[in-house]
Amino acid sequence: MRFINQKYQTLNFQIFVVTGVLSTIVSCGLGLGYLSIFLEQNGADNINSFRSNSKLLGYIETAGEIAFLPSIVIIPIVMQKKGRRLASIVTTIPLLISWLISFNAKNFISVLCVNILNNISLGGAVTISSIIISEFCDPKYRGIFLMLETGMISLGVLLSHIFGIFLHWTLVSSLGVITALISLITTYFWPESPYWLISQGHILKGTEVFQTLRGTAEESMEELEILLITQKRKLQLNALKPMKVINLREKVTNYLKSLLKADFLKPLSIMILLFSFIGFGGENIMSNYKLTDVFNLTNGKYIGTIILDVLTLVCSLTACVLIQIVKRKTLFLFTSSFSIIFLGFTSILLFLQSFEIFSKDYLWIVLSLVTGFVMFMSLGTTALPFSLLGEIFPMSYKGVGSSLTCAYLWAFGNTIIKSAPFVTNSIGVHGMMLLSILMMILILILINKIMPETNAKTLLEIQQLMKLTKDGDYEVTSLTHELEESENFDRLQLFIEV
Numbered sequence: 001m002r003f004i005n006q007k008y009q010t011l012n013f014q015i016f017v018v019t020g021v022l023s024t025i026v027s028c029g030l031g032l033g034y035l036s037i038f039l040e041q042n043g044a045d046n047i048n049s050f051r052s053n054s055k056l057l058g059y060i061e062t063a064g065e066i067a068f069l070p071s072i073v074i075i076p077i078v079m080q081k082k083g084r085r086l087a088s089i090v091t092t093i094p095l096l097i098s099w100l101i102s103f104n105a106k107n108f109i110s111v112l113c114v115n116i117l118n119n120i121s122l123g124g125a126v127t128i129s130s131i132i133i134s135e136f137c138d139p140k141y142r143g144i145f146l147m148l149e150t151g152m153i154s155l156g157v158l159l160s161h162i163f164g165i166f167l168h169w170t171l172v173s174s175l176g177v178i179t180a181l182i183s184l185i186t187t188y189f190w191p192e193s194p195y196w197l198i199s200q201g202h203i204l205k206g207t208e209v210f211q212t213l214r215g216t217a218e219e220s221m222e223e224l225e226i227l228l229i230t231q232k233r234k235l236q237l238n239a240l241k242p243m244k245v246i247n248l249r250e251k252v253t254n255y256l257k258s259l260l261k262a263d264f265l266k267p268l269s270i271m272i273l274l275f276s277f278i279g280f281g282g283e284n285i286m287s288n289y290k291l292t293d294v295f296n297l298t299n300g301k302y303i304g305t306i307i308l309d310v311l312t313l314v315c316s317l318t319a320c321v322l323i324q325i326v327k328r329k330t331l332f333l334f335t336s337s338f339s340i341i342f343l344g345f346t347s348i349l350l351f352l353q354s355f356e357i358f359s360k361d362y363l364w365i366v367l368s369l370v371t372g373f374v375m376f377m378s379l380g381t382t383a384l385p386f387s388l389l390g391e392i393f394p395m396s397y398k399g400v401g402s403s404l405t406c407a408y409l410w411a412f413g414n415t416i417i418k419s420a421p422f423v424t425n426s427i428g429v430h431g432m433m434l435l436s437i438l439m440m441i442l443i444l445i446l447i448n449k450i451m452p453e454t455n456a457k458t459l460l461e462i463q464q465l466m467k468l469t470k471d472g473d474y475e476v477t478s479l480t481h482e483l484e485e486s487e488n489f490d491r492l493q494l495f496i497e498v
Contacts, residue, residue, distance in 0.1 A: 010138070010215040017136045017213075018145045020186030021129045022152045024092050027179035028125050029156015030172055031095070031118035034102065035060065037164025037172065038111070060112050064119040065414070071123030072406040080399030084132045084193040091124030092183045099176035126409075127402040130390025135195040138214055139456050143323040146387035150378075151316035158309035165306070194224075195459065198231050199395050223458045230460060263466045264401065267392040270451055271405040274332075274385035277443045279412045280436040281339055281377060308374065315378030327455045328384060333448060335380040340440050342373035347433035354428060391454050394463045 039057075079087035098117030105111050133145050156179075163171045194213065197206030207224065214220040258264070322331055346369040353366075393401035423432045452465040 010213060011141065013213055014137045014141065014145075016186065017190055018133055018148070020088065020183045020190065021125075021132055022148055023179045023183040023186065024088070024095065024121070024125050025129060025149055025152040026156040026159075027092075027095050027099070027176050027183065028118070028122045029153040029158075030160045030176045030179070031098065031122065031156075032153070033157045033160025033164065034118070034169075034172055034176070035111070035115055037160060038102070038105065038169050040164060040169075056108060060108075060115050063112055064115040065410075067116040067119040068123040068410060069407070071120045072127050072410070073403050075124035076127045076399040076403045079128050079131065083196050084128065084135065085187060085190050087124070087128050088132060088187045088190075089184065091121050091128065092180055092187065094118075095121035096177065096180035096184065099173050099180060102173040102176070103170065123406070126386075127406050130386055130388075131398050131402060132193065132390070134390035134459060135193040136213055138220070139458055142391075143328065143387065143455065144320045146390065147316070147320040147323050147383050149386055150383035151313060151320065154309065154313040154316050154378075158306065158313055161306055161309055195227065195395060198227055201231075201235070203228065203231070223460070226458075226460055259397075259400070263394055263463070264397045266450070266466050267394075267397075268401060268404060270392060270447070271385065271389060271401075272408055273443050273447050274388065274451075275405065275409045276412060277336065277440055277447070278377075278382055278385060279409075279416050280439045280443070281336075281343065281373075281381070311371065311374060312378045315375050316383060319378070319380050319383050322380065323387075323455075327453055328387070329448075329451055329453045329455075331380040332384045332451070333444070335376045336440070336444055336447075339373050339376040339381055340437055340444070342369050342376065343433055343440075344437050345369050346373065347430045347437065350428075350430040350433065354430060388454065391459060391462050392452075392466070394466065395459075 075087055075091055078090055094117040098114045098121070101110055101117070102114045105114055129149055130146055133149070134142060137145050159175065160172050163169065163175075191209040191212065192205075194206045194210035197209060207228070210224050210227070211220075214223070319331075326334070346366060349366050349369065389402055389405060420432065423435070427435070452462065454462050454465070457465075
C-alpha cells in the first residue's frame with residue numbers, strides 16, 4: 001500500500017510539472033490564431049487602415065518569423081547554462097506580456113508587438129518543452145506526456161478559431177492570460193530538473209529531486225544510480241586530463257569539434273530526416289490545396305477550418321493512447337506509410353482531374369483522401385519528432401541540438417511554403433504531390449534504417465543507442481553493465497566533491 005501511494009504521489013508531481021509546460025503550449029496555440037480573428041472582428045478605423053494593407057500585414061508576419069529565430073537560440077542557451085526552470089519562466093513571460101498588450105491593441109505597433117512576443121515564446125516552447133518533460137517524467141508515462149504537446153497546441157488553435165466565429169476576440173486574450181499565469185505559477189513551484197542538477201555537480205540536490213519526482217522503486221533507483229555513475233565517470237575522466245589554460249578561440253574550436261562526434265551528428269541527422277518528412281508531407285498540401293474551398297456553406301471557410309482543427313485535436317489525443325500500446329518507431333512508420341498512400345491517391349485523382357478524366361463533381365472523394373492523409377499525419381507522424389527532440393540528444397548537446405533542429409524546421413518549412421507556389425505553377429498540384437511522395441519514401445527508408453526505438457527507455461539508455469560500435473551497429477549498454485564498468489573507475493581513487 002505504501003508503494004502504491006508513493007507511485008501516485010510521484011505521478012501527481014510529474015503531472016504538476018507537465019501542466020506548466022502544456023499551459024504554455026496552449027497559450028502559444030491561442031497566439032497562432034489570435035491575429036486572424038482580431039483583424040476579422042475589430043472594426044476600428046486605425047485597424048481597418050492596415051487590415052486591408054497587405055504590405056503592413058506582411059510586416060507583422062515577417063516580424064514574428066524574425067523574432068522566432070533568436071528565441072530558438074537564446075532560450076536553449078539559458079536552459080543549458082541556468083537550468084530548465086528559469087528557461088521555462090523566460091519563455092512564458094513574453095507570452096503573458098503579449099496577452100496583456102492585446103487587450104488594448106488599437107494600432108499597427110501594438111498588434112506588431114503582440115505577434116513578436118507570441119513568436120518569441122513559441123520559439124522557446126518548441127525548443128525546451130520536450131526536454132523538460134523528458135527529464136522530469138518516468139519513461140512509462142513520458143510518451144503520453146510528450147504526445148500531449150501537439151494536442152495542446154491544436155487545442156489552443158481550435159479555441160481561438162471558435163472564439164473568433166461565435167464569441168469575442170477578447171476571450172482569446174483572457175484565456176491567454178490565464179494559461180500563461182498557470183504556467184508561471186506552476187513553474188515557480190517546480191524543482192529543478194534532476195538530470196540538469198546532477199550534470200552540474202549538484203549531486204545531493206539532484207538525488208533528492210529525482211526521488212521526489214520518481215520515487216524509490218527499484219527501477220527508479222537503478223536509473224538514479226547509473227545517472228550518478230555517469231556523472232562520476234565524467235568528472236573522473238576530466239580529472240585525468242592535464243591542466244591547461246586555453247583561450248576563447250581554442251574553446252570555440254574544441255566545442256565545434258565536439259559537434260562532429262557521432263553521438264551528436266546521429267541524433268541531429270535523425271531529427272532533420274523526421275522534420276523533412278513532415279515538411280514535404282504537410283506544408284505543401286495545406287498551403288496549396290485549400291480544403292476550406294470545398295465547403296459550399298455560409299462561413300464555409302471557418303467551418304472547414306474548425307473541422308480540420310477538431311480532426312487534428314482528436315487524432316493528436318488518440319496518438320497519446322496509441323503511444324502507450326504501440327512502439328514509437330512502429331507507430332511512425334505505420335502512420336507515415338498510410339500518409340504516403342493517401343497522398344498518392346490524391347495526386348492521382350488530381351492528375352486525372354486536370355485532364356478532365358475525373359469529374360469535379362466528385363471532389364468530395366479528393367477531400368476524403370486528403371482528410372485521411374491529415375488524420376494519419378496527426379496520429380503520430382507530426383507529433384513523434386517533437387517527442388524525440390527531448391529524448392534523443394545527450395545531456396551536453398540538448399541545448400545546441402534543439403536549437404539547430406528547430407532552426408532547420410523553421411528554414412525548411414519557410415522554404416517549402418515560399419517555393420510551393422512556383423513549383424505548383426510549373427508542374428501542377430498533382431506534380432508537386434508526386435515529387436513530395438518520392439522524397440517522403442526516400443526519407444522513410446532512411447529513417448527506418450537509423451531511427452532507434454526509445455519506447456520505455458531511460459534517457460541514458462537512449463544515449464547509448466546513439467553510440468556506434470566498430471562494426472557500425474548500435475552499442476546498447478544496459479544499466480547493469482554500466483554498474484559493472486564503474487568498479488574499474490573506482491580503482492582510480494577519485495572522489496566527487498558534493
